[in-house]
Amino acid sequence: MTRIANIDKSSVDRKSSPYSSVDSERYSSLVKSVMSSRVSSQTPETLQAEDDHIYGPVVKAQTPTRPEVREPKTLHPFLNCEETVDTEEPESGLPARISLNRGQGRSFVPSVTRILQQTLSPEQIFYLERWKRRMIAELGEEGFKEHSQNLFRQGKLLHSALEDILTSGAAWKDRDPSETPEYPPEVRGYLESISHVLEDVSAVRAIESTVQHGTLNYLGIVDCVARYRGVLCVIDWKTSDKPKPFLSNTYDNPVQVAAYAGALNNDGNYKYQVENGLIVVAYKDGSPAHAHQLSSEVMLEYWKTWLLRLEEFTEKRASHASSTLPENR
Template sequence: MHFYRLSRYVALVWEPTNCSVITALLSCCTRTFSTTRTFSVRKKSPYSSVDSDRYSSLVKSVSSHRVSAQTPENLEEQDVQLYGPVVKSSTTANRPPSPAKLPKTIHPLLNQEKSFAPGESYYEGAPDRIILQRGQDRGAVPSVTRILQQTMSPEQQFFLERWRKKMIAQLGEEGFKEYSQNLFRQGKLFHTAVENVLLTTQEADTTDPGQEAEVPAGIEGCLNSIRHVLDDIRGVRAIESRVLHDKLGYLGIVDCVALYKGVLCVIDWKTSERSKPFLSNTYDNPLQVAAYVGALNSDVNYNYQVENGLIVVAYKDGSPAHCHRMSSELVLQYWERWLVRLDEYTEKK
């Protein structure tokens, strides 16, 4: 039976009427094989691996933002996106990493003569508010801001100067001066509004922060951005108050000292047009908070001490603010780095 079927198939294939069909099939298979080989050996285009979405979004973000959105930080980020990270020379890359700098004088962050404040939900007394005496304090004792500005790394100085020149080229000298003054005024208005909200909340003992506080025009977005943060702040102990580290010789003004989710913190309010979801995005702000913590603990005007910090980044478009909590361990790490910057400032003087 099997032999019979095989003979039938052979006969069918070799019928003269089916020869043309077989020839056509063989020709089709040959063309398909040839085409397949052609595609397989074709060179891959060097542009096929380019992430077009990535670069189109970059160009769109650069060209669509207003001038005020350009900052030294995002210029640095754009360079990394366009050109990649900085590659060091072979001689430098082969060297072992240099050890981290250590402060010449180790000074404790905490004050053994002070106790920690109890974690009550509400602080009955009025918040401390020590005014900075411009004639006595300024000039004789450097501020935290001045020390950080004068000890910036060469990379930070480069991007800051490049940003300044770019802004002057677009706005002119007078326009850039006015732009800087407007930023400063907006920051002052925002800090004043937050102060009013916190004081109103504490006096009224309400659970709806900002309900009765007046909001200045132009900062509604920033205040809406931090409303969920204000819900977790209680027991305000200091607002816009000067702190002085007499032994190390520097001063600063803390934005706020209060309980955040039950933990006493030095709170620093920041505004931004760009998202800063990570602590590293805030650059020298953690050093600033650590310096304030150390100065407050050393200052005799405060009968308590703090070991935690909080950086709140408010956004002008009203999107929820990012809260960067600094634990006692993290504050201590930044405190050591602050001491190094303080040494550098002293050496420059």
């Protein structure tokens, strides 16, 4: 950067020369080209190449995947057509909380989180690993471990506080979020951050409740099902150190929400359908949380993405199983 500054300076210094105006034109395009070459030298591809050099090639990169719009092989319906509107349950009762109870038989039902984690794009894996390497370089192995556990702990604390608030149905509007002695101090900033969103949440129908798709083989636990500004939504609470003002900042979160909603809509334990979603990103310093609403149209798009990820996961498992089978014999 200092080099470019020097170039600029030298062009200014030669202002009196007859070339002055032409030169500065040249310099500006030169600077531009230098800048653009700098940019291209920093692309994920070259970083990936560097990464390959250090860590060996990424297996996934061998498949000539095309990032163009892919469609799932089978477009399973997001909504369950058999469920009708007249099965509306009263919204006044206690929210449902179906606890996870797996291990009926030996059938393995993978979770939404597991499937998303195992179908990350090579690019996502690359940036996550690079982030991890940098953090370890900065904090050390132990420090990084502690940092990660701290992030998880904050998320868990917020979830249990919200669980408490939404279950008790306490009039949150009348409370000062900064004065909540019953919640740990670490969570108060998040609660303050999220309080303006909670004012728009009503008719809570489910909290931390298991959803399992009746035909597609997956399950998960929804944070919350409630009305947000009158619209019934699957809601996902998130804590974040970095601001996430746009939906695109939330990575796979919308896919996660669509997966939960699709499972709920096709789970006999729930007698209603949820077409919309909401991702709420809360901040520790108390600054207003970002609430990203997912319309039914948007949810359908993410449902397709989810089906793709699910297909990928299933194929991967199948090929993995067949490749490891001979060893087991």
